[in-house]
Amino acid sequence: MTIDQYIEQHIDPEGDYLYRLWRATNIHTVHGRMASGHLQGRLLKMLVEMIRPQRILEVGTFSGYSAICMAEGLGEGGKVYTFEINDEMEDFTRQWIEGSPVADRIDFRIGDANVEAPRLGIMFDMAFVDGDKRTYRETFDTLLPIIRQGGYIIADNTLWDGHVVDPAYANDSQTHGIDTFNDYIARDTRVEKVILPIRDGLTIIRKK
Template sequence: MYSPDDAQRYADDHTSPESALLARLNRETHVQVLHARMLSGHAQGRLLSMLSHMVQPRRVLELGTFTGYSALCLAEGLTPDGLLHTVEQNPELAGRIGRYVAEAGLEDRIQLHIGDARQLVPALAETWDLVFIDADKINNDTYYELVLPQVRPGGFLLIDNVLWNGKVLPFHAVKSADKDTHAVRAFNAKVQADVRVENVLLPLRDGLLLVRKL
């Protein structure tokens, strides 16, 4: 019987490699930035890129830029006139994000907003083809309701960390009493019952929820 770690290593070995720029950002984040595990990383980054290429979005919204890895991956599938808006609450990360966006030659394709997404997103007069939510988990439902009306019919939302280190699973129901776990579990249940969308939860890394607006 193989272990999950063995399966993950095999999957990584059979996934297209990240670019040299992304590999450098990956390494730099793990060496220099706190909470580096928040980075999307190789396998999830390639999935984000693949999904973006499949959707071919003209407008992408990301909530939770961190060091910019996922934004760079999502931008790979933009249409020629496409634009990605990404929102990060921590201003200390802005310089690093800007540097890597510039090195990727995407200054005109990725627009960084620093601040609270709840205030910034309503001011963006866009219709979204693809949205990636990877911010504070306790506000997943708030962000979902904020952006869903702006997503075009047939558009997609991706929500990260929906397994929350496994704490949302039924056998953790008693032990996992923290508010973030309750919020993620309630959010997952809400999306499952939401007649406005269809959804698939992928057990990739910490769980990625794929949602299509009907």
């Protein structure tokens, strides 16, 4: 038994709908492992229940797994606005979001969140960033002004399979993007931050 298997046996179950979405994502998409999965999905739901946001912005919907998990944790009237830049994912993702028990809490849009999210005219309580790793720093600078004071930005993949400390990946554009973001956040006095070594690294950032 791996430590991941042990953990998953000792936390809340994934649920049948999310399990089927996870399976379908891995069968029908090229990069199935990009979906958040059981452990991170339960963590996202609990973080939403702890932070109690009304408006959540997600950068990078992929197959909709994380959006559904966050929507599960929302209170009455809460909404997840989720943007996916890859329009080839739309048909697959939309059917899973619209068929979910929390479809009424999710606003799924195809487009670049860095461009479209500020145009919504909404101040968000929380954001989950899981888009293009090469532009994480730019995404952060776009999002911070539309996050309320005391709100949170949660960034995924910030350890990038350990590549951030592996010299062999120093010239890889995605690794460089993550490393640049991590260095930038570490120096930014506008926010508090902590990296959790869960899965591929999850950075929790609080706007002061």
